[in-house]
Amino acid sequence: MGKVIVVTSGKGGVGKTTSTAALGAALAQRGDKVVVVDFDVGLRNLDLVMGAERRVVYDLVNVIQGDAKLPQALIRDKRVESLFLLPASQTRDKDNLTPEGVERVIGELKEHFDWIICDSPAGIERGATLAMRHADIAVVVTNPEVSSVRDSDRIIGLLDSKTVKAESGERMEKHLLLTRYDAVRAERGDMLKVDDVLEILSIPLLGIIPESMDVLKASNIGAPVTVADSRSAPALAYFDAARRLAGEILPITVPGDKRSGGLLSKIFSRRAA
Amino acid sequence: MSIFRLFKKQSSAPVARERLQVLLAHERVSTGNDLVQLLREEILAVIAKHVDLDNERVQVKMDRDEHVSILEIDVEIPRDATKQAA
Ligand SMILES: Nc1ncnc2c1ncn2[C@@H]1O[C@H](COP(=O)(O)OP(=O)(O)OP(=O)(O)O)[C@@H](O)[C@H]1O
Ligand SMILES: [Mg+2]
Numbered sequence: 027m028g029k030v031i032v033v034t035s036g037k038g039g040v041g042k043t044t045s046t047a048a049l050g051a052a053l054a055q056r057g058d059k060v061v062v063v064d065f066d067v068g069l070r071n072l073d074l075v076m077g078a079e080r081r082v083v084y085d086l087v088n089v090i091q092g093d094a095k096l097p098q099a100l101i102r103d104k105r106v107e108s109l110f111l112l113p114a115s116q117t118r119d120k121d122n123l124t125p126e127g128v129e130r131v132i133g134e135l136k137e138h139f140d141w142i143i144c145d146s147p148a149g150i151e152r153g154a155t156l157a158m159r160h161a162d163i164a165v166v167v168t169n170p171e172v173s174s175v176r177d178s179d180r181i182i183g184l185l186d187s188k189t190v191k192a193e194s195g196e197r198m199e200k201h202l203l204l205t206r207y208d209a210v211r212a213e214r215g216d217m218l219k220v221d222d223v224l225e226i227l228s229i230p231l232l233g234i235i236p237e238s239m240d241v242l243k244a245s246n247i248g249a250p251v252t253v254a255d256s257r258s259a260p261a262l263a264y265f266d267a268a269r270r271l272a273g274e275i276l277p278i279t280v281p282g283d284k285r286s287g288g289l290l291s292k293i294f295s296r297r298a299a
Numbered sequence: 300m301s302i303f304r305l306f307k308k309q310s311s312a313p314v315a316r317e318r319l320q321v322l323l324a325h326e327r328v329s330t331g332n333d334l335v336q337l338l339r340e341e342i343l344a345v346i347a348k349h350v351d352l353d354n355e356r357v358q359v360k361m362d363r364d365e366h367v368s369i370l371e372i373d374v375e376i377p378r379d380a381t382k383q384a385a
Contacts, residue, residue: 171315172315172318172319175319176319176322176323176326179323179326179327180326183327214310215310215311215312215313216310216311216312217312218312218315218316218319219312219316222312222315222316226316226319226320226323228362
């Protein structure tokens with residue numbers, strides 16, 4: 027049975043879609059069978075970031091409403107063989123996502139894939155709560171900035187109360203993915219420090235993704251950053267994060283920090299279970 | 300802009316951290332479960348029996364840890380209010 031991951035944040039524009047594509051591709055590049063699911067109904071973007079926008083025929087809403095079978099809606103990635111996309115609808119609104127429908131589709135995907143990665147819409151409304159509903163693991167995407175941290179705190183509260191896991195008294199596995207990290211601003215003291223964010227949110231760290239032009243370039247050409255330029259700094263950070271998701275224990279490197287393997291990274295690796 | 304800002308290197312991150320900690324302690328109480336609210340009221344009542352205190356200076360919060368939740372009670376007691384208790 028596959029594992030369901032929700033990539034969520036509360037705040038918009040922090041890097042959920044970028045991270046869904048990059049982590050999904052990174053896990054598939056290891057050979058796992060992965061499907062990335064776009065829950066941003068009405069504002070879909072994952073197809074664009076994955077470079078599959080012209081191949082969308084059916085979407086999640088079609089499958090939920092029974093207009094299409096799951097295999098008809100799944101799009102296989104052209105570059106990574108074991109990577110699939112289930113796109114969102116662009117024309118309908120999120121009211122077409124029913125809790126029962128989502129449950130059925132997720133259940134079906136779990137039988138066929140190792141990882142089901144759900145790209146959540148921003149906000150804390152229906153779309154976001156449906157995206158997290160069946161998750162086994164949550165990746166909380168946060169920028170080192172006050173409003174993003176505040177919204178992440180809110181989302182963590184929802185993950186601990188509104189999910190199937192939480193309702194059945196189980197512990198939801200949550201990981202912090204710090205994105206758009208700017209080493210220069212960190213050095214100047216004008217950006218929340220990594221351990222400040224960790225202390226405030228108190229969930230283990232999955233990785234730190236640097237602010238980088240490579241992310242923009244990748245989205246321009248329509249490829250996850252781990253595929254577009256697998257040697258770039260954000261790609262390397264996403265590869266490490268994917269390995270941690272798969273259970274490996276690796277020291278965390280802070281982007282721009284030359285002393286990797288230093289005291290800092292030792293501290294972080296202890297906290298990143 | 301003050302001329303001193305040219306000389307004094309200020310960093311804004313510590314301010315951000317401070318503001319977040321205060322804000323989130325508050326929000327976790329107000330959006331959290333009724334238990335924290337209830338505890339807060341009863342704890343306040345007990346302490347108020349013995350010392351004068353400002354309701355705003357009492358923070359009750361449920362903190363998440365990886366495995367457990369920690370109930371944190373932070374009571375600020377003015378110097379002169381402690382006289383009878385101390
Ligand atoms: N590490 C990064 N470096 C530079 N730019 C980034 C990085 N991560 C994301 N971006 C850019 O930020 C913008 C928002 O990213 P993305 O669409 O992934 O966010 P999102 O959280 O999915 O947004 P929404 O809430 O609207 O769905 C995009 O233009 C993306 O290219
Ligand atoms: Mg998005």
